[in-house]
Amino acid sequence: MPELPEVETVRRGLIGVLEGKRIAHVAVRRRDLRRPFPARLAARLKGRRIERIDRRAKYLLFHLDDGMVLLVHLGMSGRLVIADPSETPGPHTHGVVETEDGVRILYNAARRFGLMDLVSQNQVGDHELLRDLGPEPLGDAFTGTALSAALKGRKAPIKALLMDQRIVAGLGNIYVCESLYRAGLSPRRTGASVAGARAERLVKAIRAVLAEAIEAGGSSLRDYVQASGELGYFQYSFAVYGREGEVCPRGGAGGQGHVVRRIVQSNRATFYCPKCQR
DNA sequence: AACAAGACCTGCATGC
DNA sequence: TGCATGCAGGTCTTGT
Numbered sequence: 253m254p255e256l257p258e259v260e261t262v263r264r265g266l267i268g269v270l271e272g273k274r275i276a277h278v279a280v281r282r283r284d285l286r287r288p289f290p291a292r293l294a295a296r297l298k299g300r301r302i303e304r305i306d307r308r309a310k311y312l313l314f315h316l317d318d319g320m321v322l323l324v325h326l327g328m329s330g331r332l333v334i335a336d337p338s339e340t341p342g343p344h345t346h347g348v349v350e351t352e353d354g355v356r357i358l359y360n361a362a363r364r365f366g367l368m369d370l371v372s373q374n375q376v377g378d379h380e381l382l383r384d385l386g387p388e389p390l391g392d393a394f395t396g397t398a399l400s401a402a403l404k405g406r407k408a409p410i411k412a413l414l415m416d417q418r419i420v421a422g423l424g425n426i427y428v429c430e431s432l433y434r435a436g437l438s439p440r441r442t443g444a445s446v447a448g449a450r451a452e453r454l455v456k457a458i459r460a461v462l463a464e465a466i467e468a469g470g471s472s473l474r475d476y477v478q479a480s481g482e483l484g485y486f487q488y489s490f491a492v493y494g495r496e497g498e499v500c501p502r503g504g505a506g507g508q509g510h511v512v513r514r515i516v517q518s519n520r521a522t523f524y525c526p527k528c529q530r
Numbered sequence: 531a532a533c534a535a536g537a538c539c540t541g542c543a544t545g546c
Numbered sequence: 547t548g549c550a551t552g553c554a555g556g557t558c559t560t561g562t
Contacts, residue, residue: 255555255556258555286556286557310556325556326555327539327555327556327557328540328554328555328556329539329540329554329555329556330556344540362539362540362541363538363540364538364539364540365539365557407532408532408533408534412534415556415557417556417557424556425555425556427555470555471555473554474541474542474554475541476555517534518534518535519534519536520556521554
């Protein structure tokens with residue numbers, strides 16, 4: 253679920269309650285997630301002060317005052333929420349962090365696709381999960397030229413390549429579909445064919461879609477909520493994602509062929525408008 | 531090397 | 547009601 257806009261929204265929601273705060277207590281209820289939680293995680297976090305919360309792609313990075321960084325990924329169904337004082341951990345709450353001033357954060361991941369790791373600050377960039385990531389789509393390094401270069405010679409469909417975190421880091425199924433629609437590019441087009449003006453258009457579309465989604469607090473479909481528990485509402489702005497059979501936003505009255513189609517690429521659903529996307 | 535498909539795990543909607 | 551099936555925001559691994 254959580255793609256870049258959702259992770260960024262969670263980050264923003266946690267800054268106010270966690271930055272500068274000291275961790276008073278940590279409970280680990282189940283540690284066999286996608287990769288097991290680090291050994292002695294609770295003991296290593298206890299007493300630490302959270303100095304800063306960053307994001308890299310879909311990872312959250314909690315910088316601690318002992319030079320370590322707690323890496324958190326939410327997987328498909330993960331949540332990081334500020335608990336109501338009366339709230340008790342559910343069956344999928346795999347970790348609970350409590351600050352000195354009494355704020356409790358629940359780490360919830362029904363499908364256990366998420367992960368946590370501890371890495372020292374000066375090795376974060378070399379971490380195996382981060383080192384091969386492509387540029388941040390909202391950063392300066394993500395340009396039409398850079399994207400063209402990354403796609404050069406690639407025969408796979410552009411849809412699949414944008415899902416590859418080494419090409420650009422942070423997009424997932426929703427925002428790839430929406431960005432391709434915005435750019436007017438068919439998801440079936442080869443990566444190599446996206447160069448020059450098309451690549452520029454795609455970069456602009458990706459940036460715009462992500463910015464709007466962050467503004468909307470992300471997209472809430474099934475599991476995702478903001479740290480506060482509020483829903484995001486970008487799902488109401490989807491042009492194509494999950495809209496198979498509907499008329500796309502540019503179809504106008506009657507539609508005239510602007511019917512959103514669902515296909516499967518690399519085992520993932522792709523939604524697009526064959527009329528608007530070429 | 532690049533690509534597609536399968537695997538991981540759980541919950542939910544759907545249809546019989 | 548119960549059961550089987552398919553599907554889901556991610557990404558790692560396997561096989562061609």
